[in-house]
Amino acid sequence: MSDNDLSQDSFEDDLARFRELAKSAATKNHTLDEPPADLWTRIEQAVAENNINDEQWDESLSGVNDAKDVFAFSRARKALPALIAIAAALILVVAGVLTLQWEVEDEILSEVALSNEGLDPAGGESLGAAKLVKLDNGAYGIKLDLTGMPKPDKGYLELWAIDTQVKGMVSLGPFEGNGVYRLPSGIDPKTFPIVDISIEPPDGVPTHSGVSILRGQLT
Amino acid sequence: MQHEVLVDEIESRFQQGKEDSLRDTYDQYGSLIYTLCRKSLGLDQASDVTQDVFLAAWVRREQFDPQRGSLGAWLVGIAKNKIIDAARRQGRQDRIVLALEPEQALSSGQSSSPKFVDRLADRLLLVDAMKRLSPRAKNVLELAFYEELSQTEIAERCDMPLGTVKSDMRRGLSQLRRHLVNYEDKAGLLK
Numbered sequence: 001m002s003d004n005d006l007s008q009d010s011f012e013d014d015l016a017r018f019r020e021l022a023k024s025a026a027t028k029n030h031t032l033d034e035p036p037a038d039l040w041t042r043i044e045q046a047v048a049e050n051n052i053n054d055e056q057w058d059e060s061l062s063g064v065n066d067a068k069d070v071f072a073f074s075r076a077r078k079a080l081p082a083l084i085a086i087a088a089a090l091i092l093v094v095a096g097v098l099t100l101q102w103e104v105e106d107e108i109l110s111e112v113a114l115s116n117e118g119l120d121p122a123g124g125e126s127l128g129a130a131k132l133v134k135l136d137n138g139a140y141g142i143k144l145d146l147t148g149m150p151k152p153d154k155g156y157l158e159l160w161a162i163d164t165q166v167k168g169m170v171s172l173g174p175f176e177g178n179g180v181y182r183l184p185s186g187i188d189p190k191t192f193p194i195v196d197i198s199i200e201p202p203d204g205v206p207t208h209s210g211v212s213i214l215r216g217q218l219t
Numbered sequence: 220m221q222h223e224v225l226v227d228e229i230e231s232r233f234q235q236g237k238e239d240s241l242r243d244t245y246d247q248y249g250s251l252i253y254t255l256c257r258k259s260l261g262l263d264q265a266s267d268v269t270q271d272v273f274l275a276a277w278v279r280r281e282q283f284d285p286q287r288g289s290l291g292a293w294l295v296g297i298a299k300n301k302i303i304d305a306a307r308r309q310g311r312q313d314r315i316v317l318a319l320e321p322e323q324a325l326s327s328g329q330s331s332s333p334k335f336v337d338r339l340a341d342r343l344l345l346v347d348a349m350k351r352l353s354p355r356a357k358n359v360l361e362l363a364f365y366e367e368l369s370q371t372e373i374a375e376r377c378d379m380p381l382g383t384v385k386s387d388m389r390r391g392l393s394q395l396r397r398h399l400v401n402y403e404d405k406a407g408l409l410k
Contacts, residue, residue, distance in 0.1 A: 025342040035253035
């Protein structure tokens with residue numbers, strides 16, 4: 001923008017606006033902090049991990065490892081929706097097969113009754129049990145046997161494994177009926193022993209809504 | 220002005236995804252974004268959210284338009300959305316903690332309302348923008364801001380030609396305006 005782009009009116013407006021802000025910043029003693037020394041390294045690693053994921057997509061689409069540039073992003077994105085649909089279909093098929101196996105071969109490690117006590121009254125009629133099961137492939141799962149589950153007008157029910165500090169929580173996905181819900185690999189059920197079912201609004205926010213209807217702690 | 224050329228070059232290289240341009244961008248704006256996150260969310264979350272901002276910016280760098288405003292303003296636009304999201308998550312987390320273990324209820328989140336974050340971001344952007352002005356333009360604007368001197372008074376005080384003072388002020392205000400542009404987020408592209 002050249003100097004002449006500023007009319008006298010906008011000059012006065014800008015002067016007044018920035019003067020007020022400058023005085024306000026000075027009053028509140030606003031200065032800029034130095035970030036922690038390791039923050040850049042963390043960002044660099046996050047970008048590198050993001051690049052690796054991107055390259056894996058590229059390779060899976062092209063079959064050729066030509067993604068040597070670590071700053072190469074977003075190639076072949078047009079094919080992504082189709083790939084996701086195929087992957088989702090495969091996951092459904094595999095999950096269906098595994099669920100059938102789990103129904104037969106689950107090793108029950110512990111069990112807890114889930115209660116609505118102190119939680120959202122939308123789950124007042126809900127009750128049941130959660131079992132920690134060891135699957136034949138070595139993974140852990142939460143086997144649910146529940147009744148009286150509400151059907152929210154808006155949103156859906158979601159199953160969570162929560163740690164005892166209530167600082168970490170892992171979504172095991174939408175609750176879609178009784179059955180086994182596999183814990184992601186690397187998630188230790190001893191670290192996340194609280195089984196929780198929440199009502200989630202359809203807002204796209206991936207975190208727990210804070211509206212729980214059933215809960216219990218596995219031992 | 221050498222500094223302006225440097226910033227222009229970084230913006231261009233960043234937009235094109237050139238190697239090292241993210242590091243240069245972080246060197247230029249890391250303090251600004253980190254401070255905004257720390258003052259809004261507290262020390263615990265400041266680094267995580269700052270990291271998210273730079274990662275998101277890098278992934279979406281092609282959406283940055285230097286014609287609309289500075290790279291710093293664009294990063295702050297992303298940061299504001301990240302901060303609001305983090306505060307929202309924290310609010311939900313607080314409710315869960317409260318339900319399970321009331322004594323552990325957290326107290327963060329008071330300073331993360333959108334209005335507060337907008338206002339804080341503008342102040343910090345101004346502080347950052349002032350640092351980027353030439354020493355002469357910075358001095359002229361400081362006299363205009365803090366002592367509310369007119370251009371004639373500044374010329375007399377600094378023993379400078381009035382035309383030079385006017386030119387410095389206009390150039391300085393133009394730079395501030397570009398740095399404090401508000402990126403709107405109607406399409407959710409800044410998240």
